[in-house]
């Protein structure tokens with residue numbers, strides 16, 4: 176239901192073309208079309224006869240597959256999903272987009288720059304001081320988490336957990352196809368309940384300049400349910416996209432001598448990465464009214480999937496100048512595009528300050544990339560920062576202390592301890608964790624390859640979790 180769905184379940188358009196030709200390729204079984212040309216992308220993404228994927232019809236179909244007693248749960252999930260701006264039709268979309276626009280205009284992004292810089296420093300300095308490491312897990316994702324979390328008004332831990340839970344809610348859209356749809360509905364609903372609890376807690380204490388803080392102060396002119404759904408959407412919209420852009424840019428910057436130091440070259444590399452490796456690979460639409468184009472019939476209900484990297488190619492028809500499709504096109508173009516570019520600038524400038532000689536550590540070897548139906552980014556990006564920075568520089572001017580940020584004072588030796596203290600924003604490894612932190616711990620350990628049984632009860636502190644994980648991994 177969101178534009179950042181889980182890899183295993185992303186549908187409805189498996190991009191397996193059956194015939195290929197001039198930029199329009201038919202999907203199997205008449206399901207729709209894959210668009211691989213710039214001119215057709217412009218034409219189709221601006222066409223009112225195409226619309227975004229709206230959740231209601233999918234959920235109505237699901238309701239026919241399960242016990243009627245589950246109807247209230249399905250309705251609640253539907254009502255949440257259909258408030259997400261990227262899943263709403265024209266008029267409603269305009270209203271929602273306007274209400275959030277103020278967080279993303281030039282002034283708002285400018286005002287966030289010191290916070291972005293601070294987050295970049297906090298994440299890059301320990302990385303550089305340690306001589307480098309794996310860029311995606313140590314820099315790109317933590318920076319995307321921290322900047323996204325602060326914008327919306329969450330702690331890092333809340334943001335991570337919400338990201339996971341909102342994916343579980345989104346999976347309900349595919350429940351009709353799984354073996355036990357009822358169970359999927361119940362699990363999705365339980366995740367939604369948890370999402371709401373986290374939102375309510377975070378809203379009460381969120382900084383005034385964040386989305387939740389503005390909501391709490393009554394400054395967003397929308398019903399609570401609309402703000403809720405779109406705050407969660409912002410979490411989904413700002414993680415893999417930003418981390419992907421940073422990873423893809425890092426590949427191009429770190430193997431080009433001087434690119435880190437030169438703002439013009441850096442800007443060019445950010446652009447080149449966005450163009451050639453768009454973090455979000457496809458844009459999906461549904462045909463609402465039938466029409467003919469390029470000799471083909473577009474039937475109502477068919478899916479149209481635009482391949483962003485193909486649409487970005489400048490060797491195609493000379494349309495739309497040098498426009499990039501990586502942030503979308505038309506009415507639903509990414510609200511966070513300006514912010515995202517600022518994020519990249521601040522991150523690489525911070526890297527340059529902390530480790531001017533940072534390089535890709537596997538020079539000559541091909542970069543290992545994720546295999547994901549929607550995202551394009553490196554899986555692993557080993558980076559060497561030499562020589563290590565001995566003394567941390569003072570914080571950049573204009574950066575205020577951030578009450579939401581608790582940076583660990585010591586760099587823990589054990590990697591898992593490091594990862595957990597970072598994710599939980601807690602440097603006391605012996606403090607018993609709250610239930611929220613326990614859930615985050617599950618998520619973080621799983622992300623780091625440690626499978627945690629659902630019913631595990633033993634560990635209560637970070638130290639105990641790490642000890643358990645070490646024994647579980649043998």
Ligand code: HEM
Pocket residue numbers: 178260261262272323326409412413416417420453454455458459500501502503504506507508509510511512514515
């Ligand atoms: C490099 C980073 C990013 C990329 C590549 C990216 C890409 C996109 C794309 C392709 C769309 C349009 C999807 C469609 O038309 O189906 C989109 C929409 C959106 N993005 Fe981003 N995005 C990025 C970062 C962000 C950030 C940081 C935020 C906010 C914190 C954000 C918020 C949004 C929102 C709210 C929409 C929906 C706009 C609407 O429905 O009118 N994005 N993004």
